Amino acid sequence: ATIEEKQYLVRFKADKESHLKITDQSICLENCPDKPCTYFCPGEVYKFEGNRIQVGYEGCHECGSCRIGCPQNNIEWKYPKGGHGVIFQLA
Ligand code: SF4
Ligand code: SF4
Numbered sequence: 001a002t003i004e005e006k007q008y009l010v011r012f013k014a015d016k017e018s019h020l021k022i023t024d025q026s027i028c029l030e031n032c033p034d035k036p037c038t039y040f041c042p043g044e045v046y047k048f049e050g051n052r053i054q055v056g057y058e059g060c061h062e063c064g065s066c067r068i069g070c071p072q073n074n075i076e077w078k079y080p081k082g083g084h085g086v087i088f089q090l091a
Contacts, residue, residue: 019057020060022053022075036070037075038053041060041063042065064077
């Protein structure tokens with residue numbers, strides 16, 4: 001299935017505040033040539049645009065990959081507050 005099809009199976013209620021934060025954008029810019037966050041995230045949350053990583057946190061599936069996938073440990077990840085976030089549906 002494509003990413004778009006998978007996302008169709010996820011009902012998402014976005015929190016108002018991002019639960020994801022890049023700790024230091026200069027590390028992304030200067031010390032992370034491959035920028036793996038732009039391809040390991042199934043929600044395509046991270047995009048490198050305008051010399052910084054943009055975080056589209058509304059698309060996050062809470063898979064947790066970015067907590068371990070960033071080689072610089074440069075992503076802060078908090079569980080979204082209760083009542084928000086992803087509800088997985090079995091298709
Ligand atoms: Fe920045 Fe980590 Fe993404 Fe690299 S993987 S661009 S350090 S957030
Ligand atoms: Fe992407 Fe998963 Fe991290 Fe959410 S938890 S931003 S879906 S890698």
